Amino acid sequence: MISDTPNILLVNPWIHDFAAYDYWAKPIGLLYLASILRVHGCKVTYVDCLNRFHPDIKKHTPSKTDGRGSYLKTAIPKPEGLEDIPRNYSRYGISEEWLRKDLSDVPKPDVILVTSHMTYWYPGLFETIRVLREAFPSAPILLGGIYATLCYDHAVKHSGADRVFAGTGEKFILELIKEYTGFSADMKFDPKALDSYPYPAFDLENKIAFIPILTSRGCPFSCSYCASHFLNPKWMIRTPESVIAEIKYWHEKYKVEDFALYDDAFLTDAKNHAIPILEGIIGAGINVRFHTPNAIHIREISKQTANLMFRAGFQTVRLGLETTLFEKRSSLDHKVSEDEFNQAVLFLKEAGFSKNQVGAYLLAGLPGQDTGSIIESIKTVKESGITPVPAYYSPIPHTGLWEKAVLCSRYDLKKDPVFTNNAIFPCRNEAFSWEIISLLKKLSAE
Ligand code: SF4
Known part of the structure; x- marks a missing residue:
């Protein structure tokens, strides 16, 4: 004791x-x-x-x-x-x-x-x-x-x-x-109910520059490059009321103006989740900015959700596109078709989002991926009028692509996780070169 x-x-x-x-x-x-x-x-x-x-x-x-x-x-x-x-x-x-x-x-x-x-x-x-x-x-x-x-x-x-x-x-x-x-205490929350959790202790920081918000945990999908299902096997959601109350709390008590949405699946079941949250934020007149570094699901972007996100103050919208080779993506994920992508971009633009506010993540460095296909994806995204954002692939254990990545890599990924660093393009079988990174950066920025 x-x-x-x-x-x-x-x-x-x-x-x-x-x-x-x-x-x-x-x-x-x-x-x-x-x-x-x-x-x-x-x-x-x-x-x-x-x-x-x-x-x-x-x-x-x-x-x-x-x-x-x-x-x-x-x-x-x-x-x-x-x-x-x-x-x-x-x-x-x-x-x-x-x-x-x-x-x-x-x-x-x-x-x-x-x-x-x-x-x-x-x-x-x-x-x-x-x-x-x-x-x-x-x-x-x-x-x-x-x-x-x-x-x-x-x-x-x-x-x-x-x-x-x-x-x-x-x-x-x-x-x-x-x-x-030896310290024990009666449980004051229910680990299975996110609404019963106390807010994360961001007040322990000496300056709160922004607040991450989790309105749900986990993801109902299972893309082959992502470990969400392993890290959070159960998809859990909060009630809209609890999310809105937390945003108000940090904004009113700590004057926080920037919120980063950490959800993996914010727009899933939008009717019962994202839509009431966004309407609640707008209705409460909370004047803040939202950013989605974890990306949102393109298929779930409708005229209504795009409008509500814009009105609620979304500033940085990242879309989980990953590739524009729509016909060949079934081994990676089942996220989106070409029509769904184009439709979603249109809804976002009509809602008022600018090119700089909306970016589409594009995976680069996948096992067996040729540079030409990444360049193709960058071009297609640019033509659609939003910003391509290359996301360099890091092989992750317990994901569908892991074994393939291990086979492709010039490193012993299973021996040492340090070799899974996306900065070194671990799945290329040729030595690291700046050429590709510089090229992708240049093409995306042009
Ligand atoms: S990449 Fe996104 S949609 Fe796919 S499993 Fe991970 S969190 Fe879910």
Whole structure:
């Protein structure tokens, strides 16, 4: 038994990568856990290694007015096996000195919870865990999040955490805390009902530049390149009332004006979900901006949803198009036909969206994909009058395309997740070259 009210430290780790930028990224899962622990009587503290607004930053890195911005970065050596990639490799986030200072300022934790993100970012996570271990040698370190779920065995073997847990942690976090501290509390929410969750503890941040909103979890589809079904096997939705109340809460109490929709399937069953949410936002007169970095389903865009999104303040609309080879896409997904795409673009334009506001993600670097087909897709999207946004493919374990990616790759993807980094085009069997990236960038921007 440790104490009546255990101290729990939650940590968002560093990123190690060739490139990283804050496109409305926040550890929403970790901050849901922080909030749940707080509601149940634990003392929580939060250290964000990616904090773009750390108090020690003399001059803030330039930020867009919509919440996005650059991370601080420090050049570091490339990981073993990637030395030949002609790109700089960096640790993104605050300096090690600031992290150590921040850790010396928090109450001694009884348990440390660390989250994880992209599978190939694990070197930054491991470095964070090493620093945490040095700062608090006796505190158990529990690791969860996306990498921990997708690469569980790798994390158990190599991360240095005392415990790795897969999946969403809400169901068992209180049990885990009890196991490590002896602290127990009656459950004040229902893990199966998203509406009963307390809002994520974004108030632990020293500046809230934007708020991510999850109106649902999971996705009813199963595209071969996506791990949504593995990370969130059950599609769960919130009521429109609860979503609108949360948006109002952050806007009124913290003056937040930018919201990033983290849903994988916001427009699915729009009649009962997105439409009442959008109507509620418009009806409440909330003057904010919405961004959809996770993309929305093209097939579900109707005249009505396009109009409502525009009127509700959607500013950055990303469409999950992936390719315009509509006849050949059945092995990838069943998202959209050519007619549905053209119709959706028309609805968005008629609603008032400009070319710069609407972008279509196009997958580049798929196993066996030739560059010509990506160029073709870029051209088709441009002709439709919206912006092509190349999205470089990263092979993900537990997805339909994984085995094919493993066979195609010039790297041993199964041995080391660091090789799944989309920045190195892991599924090309030729060496990395800047040529393709520069060409796709140029064609998209022209
Ligand atoms: S890519 Fe989008 S539609 Fe397909 S499974 Fe993932 S979240 Fe669902």
